[in-house]
Every structure is written in structure tokens, then in C-alpha cells.
Amino acid sequence: MSWTKICPMNEIPVLGARVVRHGEVDIGVFRTDDDRVFALNNRCPHKGGPLSQGMVYGDKVACPLHSWKISLVDGKAEEPDVGQTACFAVKIENGDVYLQLNP
Numbered sequence: 001m002s003w004t005k006i007c008p009m010n011e012i013p014v015l016g017a018r019v020v021r022h023g024e025v026d027i028g029v030f031r032t033d034d035d036r037v038f039a040l041n042n043r044c045p046h047k048g049g050p051l052s053q054g055m056v057y058g059d060k061v062a063c064p065l066h067s068w069k070i071s072l073v074d075g076k077a078e079e080p081d082v083g084q085t086a087c088f089a090v091k092i093e094n095g096d097v098y099l100q101l102n103p
């Protein structure tokens with residue numbers, strides 16, 4: 001595992017996301033309104049909706065397809081929905097966002 005520099009934090013819109021391609025996987029990198037950053041596999045655990053196009057609120061994102069609410073903290077769907085998408089470790093250093101990615 002190593003840290004990969006993604007972008008300056010200010011390139012991620014507040015309450016928005018950007019997508020980072022890693023191999024075959026699209027990773028949504030989300031920013032909350034209190035400037036926390038989270039990274040999830042961009043595919044909704046329901047039917048693969050693009051979470052990065054969803055609405056961020058608190059530490060959740062609402063999927064744009066059928067509005068499942070996915071925790072940015074652990075990737076889990078809010079009950080009564082069931083499912084989980086993968087999470088990636090994030091760190092902010094000197095204003096830049098880094099993700100921990102498998103080589």
C-alpha cells in the first residue's frame with residue numbers, strides 16, 4: 001500500500017466529488033461541507049449508480065439513481081437498504097489529497 005497524490009483539496013468542490021480512475025476501478029473522492037474528504041468505490045452497492053454524481057450531505061451521499069443513502073465513512077447503505085461499497089483511506093497533507101491504493 002502506498003499513498004498516491006490525487007489533487008489539491010480545493011479542486012474538489014464542497015459538497016461534491018471528483019472521480020479518480022485506478023486500474024479498472026473508478027473512485028469517488030468526496031468533500032463534505034466541513035472539509036472532510038472520503039473516498040469510495042464510485043459504484044453504488046444497489047445497481048452501480050455513479051455515487052460521485054449524487055448529493056453529499058453530512059457524511060453521506062445520496063445515490064443519483066434511486067436515492068439510497070451511502071455512508072462516506074464506511075461505504076454502507078443506510079437501513080433498511082443493505083449493501084456496502086469499498087472505502088479507501090484518505091489523508092490531507094499540505095492541502096493535497098492522497099489516497100492509499102494497492103499498487
Ligand code: FES
Pocket residue numbers: 044045046047048049063064065066067068
Ligand atoms: S443504483 Fe444507487 S440507489 Fe439504485
